[in-house]
Amino acid sequence: MGTASTHDTHACxxxxxxxxxxxxxxxxRWSAVVLGSLRSGPAGFRELSRAIDGLSDSVxxxxxxxxxxxxxxxxxxxxxxxxxxxYELTECGKALMPALHQISEWAEKHLSFEEG
Amino acid sequence: MGTASTHDTHACxxxxxxxxxxxxxxxxRWSAVVLGSLRSGPAGFRELSRAIDGLSDSVxxxxxxxxxxxxxxxxxxxxxxxxxxxYELTECGKALMPALHQISEWAEKHLSFEEG
DNA sequence: AGTGCTGCTTTGATTTTCCTAGCAAGTATG
DNA sequence: CATACTTGCTAGGAAAATCAAAGCAGCACT
Numbered sequence: 493m494g495t496a497s498t499h500d501t502h503a504c505x506x507x508x509x510x511x512x513x514x515x516x517x518x519x520x521r522w523s524a525v526v527l528g529s530l531r532s533g534p535a536g537f538r539e540l541s542r543a544i545d546g547l548s549d550s551v552x553x554x555x556x557x558x559x560x561x562x563x564x565x566x567x568x569x570x571x572x573x574x575x576x577x578x579y580e581l582t583e584c585g586k587a588l589m590p591a592l593h594q595i596s597e598w599a600e601k602h603l604s605f606e607e608g
Numbered sequence: 609m610g611t612a613s614t615h616d617t618h619a620c621x622x623x624x625x626x627x628x629x630x631x632x633x634x635x636x637r638w639s640a641v642v643l644g645s646l647r648s649g650p651a652g653f654r655e656l657s658r659a660i661d662g663l664s665d666s667v668x669x670x671x672x673x674x675x676x677x678x679x680x681x682x683x684x685x686x687x688x689x690x691x692x693x694x695y696e697l698t699e700c701g702k703a704l705m706p707a708l709h710q711i712s713e714w715a716e717k718h719l720s721f722e723e724g
Numbered sequence: 725a726g727t728g729c730t731g732c733t734t735t736g737a738t739t740t741t742c743c744t745a746g747c748a749a750g751t752a753t754g
Numbered sequence: 755c756a757t758a759c760t761t762g763c764t765a766g767g768a769a770a771a772t773c774a775a776a777g778c779a780g781c782a783c784t
Contacts (some may be wrong), residue, residue: 505654509721511641513721514711514715515641515706518640518711519638520637521635522631522635523631524627525628525631528624538733547734548739548774548775549775551730551772552732552776553733573780574729574782588711594707595627595630595631595703595707596775600680603626603630605625642780654760663742665762666764667764669763669764689749690760691750691761692761693762725784727784728778728783729764729782729783730782733778734760734770735777736773736774737773738772738774739771740771745764746764746766747762750760751760754757
C-alpha cells in the first residue's frame with residue numbers, strides 16, 4: 493500500500509497532548525510522591541521532608557514551588573508567633589488523587605519492589 | 609525527651625512505597641508519554657520518535673530500554689531481510705493504561721495548556 | 725548559653741536529559 | 755556503482771536537574 497502519497501498527514505496521533513502536559517509536572521522526580529504525601533491532609537515543610545525518604549530539602553523546596561505555581565497545592569502561612577507554614581492540596585490537586593491511587597495499586601500488583 | 613508522653617509514632621505514613629516505586633519509572637521524563645503512545649498498538653523506533661514531539665532519539669532509546677527492562681513493554685525483532693523492530697505493551701504495561709487515561713482526563717479538565 | 729525545632733537557601737558534585745551528529749544496513753532509483 | 759532516503763540505533767558534549775551537606779534566622783525549652 494502507500495505507494496500513492498508518501499507524505500500523508502494521517503499520523504494517527506499516537507501522541508497525547510494532555511498526557512504530555514500532565515507529565516511536564518508529574519514527570520519530574522518526586523512531584524507525584526509529594527502530592528501523594530499530601531493526600532492525608534496538610535503538612536509542613538519539615539514533615540514532608542521527614543516523610544519522603546530520599547528527597548533532599550532543596551528539591552522538596554523546588555517541587556513545592558512548582559506545584560504551588562501550577563495550582564495543585566496551596567501554601568498557607570500562619571503568623572503565629574511561632575510562624576508555621578502548611579501545604580495542602582487544592583481542588584485541582586485533589587482531583588488527581590484517584591489516578592495516583594490507581595497507579596499505586598498498579599505498582600503493588602505489577603511491580604517488584606526489590607531493585608538495585 | 610518527652611519520657612512517656614510524646615506520641616512518637618505519629619508518622620501516619622504519609623509516604624506511599626508503591627507510589628514511590630511507580631514513580632521511579634514514571635517519574636522520568638517521557639516514560640509515561642512513551643507508554644501512552646504505545647496504547648494504540650505496537651510501533652517502531654522511528655514511528656515513536658516522530659510521534660512524540662520534543663523527545664530526542666537518545667532519550668527515546670534510554671526510555672525504551674528501561675521500560676523493557678522493567679517489563680512494561682516488549683521488544684520484538686522481525687529479521688526480515690528488512691529487519692524491523694517493534695515495541696508493544698506487555699500485560700503489565702497495559703494494566704497501567706486506565707490510570708494514564710485518567711491522568712490525561714485530569715489534565716484536560718484542570719490544566720492550562722499555554723505554558724512557558 | 726546550649727540544644728533542638730521550624731522553613732527554607734546556598735554551595736558544589738554528580739547524574740540525567742538534551743541536541744547534533746553519525747553509523748550500519750536495506751530499499752529505490754538510475 | 756552512486757545517490758538518496760529509509761530504519762534502528764549509538765556517541766560526544768553541553769545544559770539542566772538532582773543530590774548531600776551545610777548554613778541561616780526565628781522561636782522554644784532548660
